Amino acid sequence: xETGNSAxxxxxxxxxxxxxxxxxIVAVLAVAAILLLLGRQGDTKPTxxxxxxxxxxxxxxxxxxxxxxxxxxxxxxxxxFPAVDKVSVNGDLxxxxxxxxxxxxxxxxxxxxxxxxxxxIGMRIVEHAETPxxxxxxDNTWFTNRFAGKSVLEYLGIxxxxxRSDNEIVAITGATVSTEGIVNGVNAAFGVFQEYVLGTTAAxxxxxxxxxxxxxxxxVETGSLVIRAxxxxxxxxxxxxxxxxxxxxxxxxxxxxxxxxxxxFRGTLLSNVLxxxxxxxxxxxxxxxxxGVDDFMSGIGMNEIxxxxxxxxxxxxxxxxxxxxxxxxGGIRIVVLDDxxxxxxxxxxxxxxxxxxxx
Numbered sequence: 001x002e003t004g005n006s007a008x009x010x011x012x013x014x015x016x017x018x019x020x021x022x023x024x025i026v027a028v029l030a031v032a033a034i035l036l037l038l039g040r041q042g043d044t045k046p047t048x049x050x051x052x053x054x055x056x057x058x059x060x061x062x063x064x065x066x067x068x069x070x071x072x073x074x075x076x077x078x079x080x081f082p083a084v085d086k087v088s089v090n091g092d093l094x095x096x097x098x099x100x101x102x103x104x105x106x107x108x109x110x111x112x113x114x115x116x117x118x119x120x121i122g123m124r125i126v127e128h129a130e131t132p133x134x135x136x137x138x139d140n141t142w143f144t145n146r147f148a149g150k151s152v153l154e155y156l157g158i159x160x161x162x163x164r165s166d167n168e169i170v171a172i173t174g175a176t177v178s179t180e181g182i183v184n185g186v187n188a189a190f191g192v193f194q195e196y197v198l199g200t201t202a203a204x205x206x207x208x209x210x211x212x213x214x215x216x217x218x219x220v221e222t223g224s225l226v227i228r229a230x231x232x233x234x235x236x237x238x239x240x241x242x243x244x245x246x247x248x249x250x251x252x253x254x255x256x257x258x259x260x261x262x263x264x265f266r267g268t269l270l271s272n273v274l275x276x277x278x279x280x281x282x283x284x285x286x287x288x289x290x291x292g293v294d295d296f297m298s299g300i301g302m303n304e305i306x307x308x309x310x311x312x313x314x315x316x317x318x319x320x321x322x323x324x325x326x327x328x329x330g331g332i333r334i335v336v337l338d339d340x341x342x343x344x345x346x347x348x349x350x351x352x353x354x355x356x357x358x359x
Contacts, residue, residue: 044069044086046097046110053110053124054088054095065090072196083188083207087196092116094197096189097126101208102181105129109182111189113152115197123147123186128178146170152190155203156183180209221293221324221348225313225332227277229285229354235277239330242313245272250312250335254342265335267314270305274352282306285354290334290346293325298344300336311336313349324348 044067046054051062065088072087086097092115099106108126113119123144146169150156154167158180163170169183184205191202225242227235245268254261270288274281282302290298305311314333315322322331325348332349339345 046086046088046095049126050086050097050108050110053126054112057110057112057122057124058093058095060090060093062088062095065093065095072192077192077195080202080204081188081191081207083185083205084192087192093121094193096192098185098188099207100181100185100188102128102178107178107181107185109185111147111186113189113193115193118152118193118198120147120150120152120186120190123182125182147186150186152193155187155190155205158183177209184209221326221331221350223330225273225349226351227274227281227354228351229281234281234354237273237276239315239332241276242268242273242315242332245276248312250314250337252337253340254345255340256342264318265312265314265333266316266319267312267333267335270300270311270313270334270352273313274305281354285356287355289353289355290344290349291351291353292346293348293350296346298334298336298346300334300344304336309337322347 046062046065054060054062054065067086067088069085069087073081073084077084083098083100084096085099086095088095094113094115096111096113098109098111100109101107105128107128110124110126112121114121125144146163147156150167156167156169158176159168159170169179184207188205188207191205194200194202224236224238226233227237247266247268249264249266251262251264254263271282274288282305286302288300288302288305290300300311312335314335315331317333321329322333323329324331331347334344334346334349336344
């Protein structure tokens with residue numbers, strides 16, 4: 001039988017063990033918090049790939065930059081500019097690693113700003129998960145260089161054809177959402193710079209593109225065909241101009257999952273349209289990418305385009321005007337005559353993108 005004294009001893013022992021256990025738990029949690037903090041501070045230093053991008057932009061070894069992420073990215077700024085991942089400084093140079101979400105996932109960008117004049121030095125893409133076919137131009141310098149020399153006092157916007165003001169960025173053909181994600185990342189770096197360096201209050205920047213197919217200010221059919229090469233608009237040819245070119249009628253059947261359909265197309269050779277823009281284009285480029293308003297694309301070799309009876313820009317079918325996607329007359333369609341299955345029959349045409357290779 002247990003005595004009162006032995007029961008008291010056991011109760012006292014249990015109390016001691018409970019207190020000891022509590023101290024151990026608190027100590028473990030404290031150590032874990034310190035390690036986590038240290039780990040986060042270590043993670044804010046650029047990786048080798050990110051550092052290489054920073055060095056490429058400004059010509060200064062990224063290892064000479066000092067990590068200032070913990071002091072810059074307060075809780076409030078992290079909430080307003082969630083895409084900003086890392087911030088470092090070297091004199092007047094401020095380097096940012098940002099990770100906005102584009103169409104398929106995160107896009108890792110390096111952005112460098114010159115604090116002496118408040119302008120961006122440049123942007124480079126470190127890593128992305130976008131579909132290569134749609135973002136074939138994303139790594140080209142003609143696109144990335146558009147982000148250089150921009151004032152950080154004004155956020156960048158996106159346009160389709162040509163920039164009319166200094167803060168506008170022309171979207172990559174067929175990759176508007178990816179372009180918007182990149183612009184969001186650069187704008188987030190601008191916002192943090194405005195607040196931390198300039199001491200002003202900047203508008204928050206989303207880290208994810210708010211994208212719903214068919215909603216918003218996407219591309220539209222304007223009744224003209226834009227000829228573009230490496231991001232530059234070479235010409236914009238209206239439907240009336242296309243109709244004025246030598247025309248032909250081509251009767252053909254198209255096989256598809258819906259069955260066989262008969263067509264009597266009227267239009268002109270694509271080579272005629274290219275020559276109208278510039279007779280030298282057909283000899284300068286090897287490929288043409290036909291782009292529809294719904295971002296459907298088809299690649300066509302210049303050898304096919306230059307063939308006598310092969311690739312056409314059509315505007316009528318069965319004596320009726322082709323329709324735009326919204327159902328109105330005025331549509332334009334690319335027809336590759338020997339493609340009886342119609343895989344390269346690009347409807348609702350808006351652009352022809354020329355390149356020396358098909359990416």
